[in-house]
Amino acid sequence: xxxxxxxxxxxxxxxxxxxxxxxxxxxxxxxxxxxxxxxxxxxxxxxxxxxxxxxxxxxxxxxxxxxxxxxxxxxxxxxxxxxxxxxxxxxxxxxxxxxxxxxxxxxxxxxxxxxxxxxxxxxxxxxxxxxxxxxxxxxxxxxxxxxxxxxxxxxxxxxxxxxxxxxxxxxxxxxxxxxxxxxxxxxxxx
Amino acid sequence: xxxxxxxxxxxxxxxxxxxxxxxxxxxxxxxxxxxxxxxxxxxxxxxxxxxxxxxxxxxxxxxxxxxxxxxxxxxxxxxxxxxxxxxxxxxxxxxxxxxxx
Numbered sequence: 001x002x003x004x005x006x007x008x009x010x011x012x013x014x015x016x017x018x019x020x021x022x023x024x025x026x027x028x029x030x031x032x033x034x035x036x037x038x039x040x041x042x043x044x045x046x047x048x049x050x051x052x053x054x055x056x057x058x059x060x061x062x063x064x065x066x067x068x069x070x071x072x073x074x075x076x077x078x079x080x081x082x083x084x085x086x087x088x089x090x091x092x093x094x095x096x097x098x099x100x101x102x103x104x105x106x107x108x109x110x111x112x113x114x115x116x117x118x119x120x121x122x123x124x125x126x127x128x129x130x131x132x133x134x135x136x137x138x139x140x141x142x143x144x145x146x147x148x149x150x151x152x153x154x155x156x157x158x159x160x161x162x163x164x165x166x167x168x169x170x171x172x173x174x175x176x177x178x179x180x181x182x183x184x185x186x187x188x189x190x
Numbered sequence: 191x192x193x194x195x196x197x198x199x200x201x202x203x204x205x206x207x208x209x210x211x212x213x214x215x216x217x218x219x220x221x222x223x224x225x226x227x228x229x230x231x232x233x234x235x236x237x238x239x240x241x242x243x244x245x246x247x248x249x250x251x252x253x254x255x256x257x258x259x260x261x262x263x264x265x266x267x268x269x270x271x272x273x274x275x276x277x278x279x280x281x282x283x284x285x286x287x288x289x290x291x
Contacts, residue, residue: 014193018201025205028224029212041224044205048231051198055242057250060234060257067257072227072264079268080220083275095217095284103214111207118199143247150247151254162258169262176269179276 013054020047034080038073045069059144198239206232219271219281223264230260 020043027040045068052061094100151159209228216222234253241249275281 010193014197021201021205025208025228028228029208034220037221037224048235051235052238055238057238060250060253063257067261072261075264075268100215103211107207107211111203114203115200118196146247147250150251155251158255162255165262169265173265173269176273
């Protein structure tokens with residue numbers, strides 16, 4: 001890839017996004033304090049949102065910020081605070097000897113396989129091979145209307161199913177997190 | 191001209207690798223959930239990149255559904271973590287061997 005062939009702004013945007021994503025991801029897995037991990041996760045999610053905007057997925061970028069950074073990470077932080085902030089996960093010790101080496105080898109093989117697959121396949125070479133059933137992607141101004149049309153027509157059944165899934169998840173979470181009615185005569189209710 | 195899609199795909203692969211490594215090595219259930227989020231985001235980035243490359247809106251619709259499922263998964267998963275913490279006073283997955291067959 002010759003960098004000079006591409007416009008400088010898109011390269012800068014990509015570099016920013018890649019930096020945010022990778023630094024945040026390493027921060028998530030390397031931080032001892034869970035709060036630091038959650039904040040690094042926000043950084044990664046912002047980086048992914050930048051990548052979404054750069055690829056004209058405006059609605060998804062907004063949802064990424066609102067749902068992930070606004071709701072999911074806050075939920076993580078709530079649980080971390082609930083369980084105690086000073087509960088550190090020791091990163092230095094390795095309970096199973098050789099686990100990290102095995103994990104590193106497996107992950108390297110996976111990533112190398114993925115990159116090889118991408119490099120040797122034809123999809124990424126710019127060849128347009130959209131199937132006849134797909135809806136063409138509008139470029140230029142935002143794609144909110146187009147995505148909405150797709151979700152409410154082509155993917156309507158899946159959309160309804162996600163509604164049911166969310167209800168089930170909420171009920172399940174309430175059921176799991178509810179404090180059970182313990183017998184009161186013990187006196188030492190924690 | 192925009193940056194080629196392969197760059198974003200390689201970035202997504204690297205993000206997936208970091209998430210997978212964290213999932214395999216960390217012990218805290220909370221951190222493992224965050225690593226799962228990292229891997230889901232890597233897949234989302236791949237979907238959006240292919241959506242742009244192939245000019246198909248379907249990739250973005252799938253990302254929308256992945257986000258919904260991720261939200262539901264985090265809700266239930268954190269509920270389980272809280273329930274386990276009440277019982278065991280720990281979120282380390284090493285101590286959760288009760289379900290061993």
